[in-house]
Amino acid sequence: xxxxxxxxxxxxxxxxxxxxxxxxxxxxxxxxxxxxxxxxxxxxxxxxxxxxxxxxxxxxxxxxxxxxxxxxxxxxxxxxxxxxxxxxxxxxxxxxxxxxxxxxxxxxxxxxxxxxxxxxxxxxxxxxx
Numbered sequence: 001x002x003x004x005x006x007x008x009x010x011x012x013x014x015x016x017x018x019x020x021x022x023x024x025x026x027x028x029x030x031x032x033x034x035x036x037x038x039x040x041x042x043x044x045x046x047x048x049x050x051x052x053x054x055x056x057x058x059x060x061x062x063x064x065x066x067x068x069x070x071x072x073x074x075x076x077x078x079x080x081x082x083x084x085x086x087x088x089x090x091x092x093x094x095x096x097x098x099x100x101x102x103x104x105x106x107x108x109x110x111x112x113x114x115x116x117x118x119x120x121x122x123x124x125x126x127x128x129x
Contacts, residue, residue, distance in 0.1 A: 002121075003028045004095045009123030012085050020123060022078040022095030028118055029076040031097040033109035035116065036069065036080045038091035038125075045094070047111025049080065058109060062088075085127045095120040 008020040020036070028034075033052055039045040049059045049069040057069050068081045078095060096116035098109075105115050 001025070003118055004097060004120035006093065006095050006120040006123040009093060009125045011126045011128065014085060014087055014127055014129045016085050016127070017081070017083045018085065018125060019082065020080040020093055020095075020125075022080075022120060024076045024078065024095075024097065026076060028097045028099055029073075031099040031118075032101065032107060033098045033115075034071075034078055035096045035098075035109065035111070036078075037094045037096055037111075037113065037116075038089075039094070039122075040091040043091075045113055047113075048093070050109035050111070051078065052109050056109075060111065082125070085125075087127050087129045090125060090127050092122040092124050094122045 003025040005023045012018050035050040036048040037045050038048050051057050051069050066084045070079045097118040098116050100117050
């Protein structure tokens with residue numbers, strides 16, 4: 001059963017914008033934390049932004065002021081609006097949910113990959129200079 005489905009990736013020029021979506025099942029949307037991660041070729045997966053059940057958000061330093069994470073509770077959908085894109089933003093972007101997270105982990109949203117049990121298939125973002 002597919003529970004997280006990303007869409008909206010594509011190509012953009014540097015300085016341009018893209019908006020990613022992550023459609024979640026009801027079960028996934030009940031997670032304490034949901035997040036966007038990205039992985040560029042040859043690099044580790046890195047956290048981009050997190051959002052808690054209360055709507056609180058956090059962004060990694062490299063995207064602060066450029067990316068905005070939001071959600072639509074009526075549609076069980078997350079959005080990642082990406083503005084002022086840079087070539088270094090090029091990566092596969094993944095939506096993740098910490099549903100069923102081990103109780104021993106912190107309740108706070110984190111960028112630790114192992115705390116997220118559920119992942120989407122990813123959507124590619126390519127930014128050209």
